[in-house]
Amino acid sequence: MRLKLLTWDVKDTLLRLRLPIGQQYQAEAKVRGLQVDSGALETSFRQVYRNHWRLFPNYGLSQGMTSHQWWVDVVSQTFRLSGVRDEGAIQPLAEKLYQDFCTAKNWEVLPGAREALQGCGEMGLRMAVVSNFDRRLEEILRQCDLDRHFDFVLTSESAGIAKPDLGIFRKALSLANVAPHQAAHVGDDYVNDYKAPRQAGMCSFLLQLDTRQPEERVPADHIIQSLEQLTHKLHKDIK
CATH class of the missing domain: 3.40.50.1000 (HAD superfamily/HAD-like)
Structure with a gap:
């Protein structure tokens, strides 16, 4: 038929993506006064994303998570793994990046x-x-x-x-x-x-x-x- x-x-x-994840994350961090290597961010993101999807598949829906929470956790852990120690900066940075990826900007x-x-x-x-x-x-x-x-x-x-x-x-x-x-x-x-x-x-x-x-x-x-x-x-x- x-x-x-x-x-x-x-x-x-x-x-x-308009730019690799590492470069996009680096640019937003720089706006907030944080210097982070884009290559480290790229590597960290891939590792964190892979592990998070394995532990909490499909945005953790079956484990009571929301996709928003899932992504903020992934982004936050990406910056921590890349050497960012300023916890006060990580959460708002992760929230901003989550919102940015809702739009055609990226x-x-x-x-x-x-x-x-x-x-x-x-x-x-x-x-x-x-x-x-x-x-x-x-x-x-x-x-x-x-x-x-x-x-x-x-x-x-x-x-x-x-x-x-x-x-x-x-x-x-x-x-x-x-x-x-x-x-x-x-x-x-x-x-x-x-x-x-x-x-x-x-x-x-x-x-x-x-x-x-x-x-x-x-x-x-x-x-x-x-x-x-x-x-x-x-x-x-x-x-």
């Missing part, structure tokens, strides 16, 4: 994203977001003028389920009232955005924007190296 629904990942698929639309969304819409496809993001995503998409393309935005926070759990894709299919074989997903992560939707019975495309070797586990026909390629792929039979 004809494809009816196209779901999208967001981070590093439609939107990306995000930019990837090249080709607007054109791809427009083209897919003109093909008659309904579109939605399926993302491991928190409640801020809808506002970010609105400020970036991308929200108008989507029937709905399903974040892991709103769904209570995070990719690669198949439940989040099944919830999207239920919201759209389409069968799995009538839907496809686009994203940049092999496990979350390629493998999981296929396990849920959907089609999927893996976005690989860099020049590394193509993912060997993915047929070449399922890989797109630019968003401009997507509409051409969708005109073909999706196996």
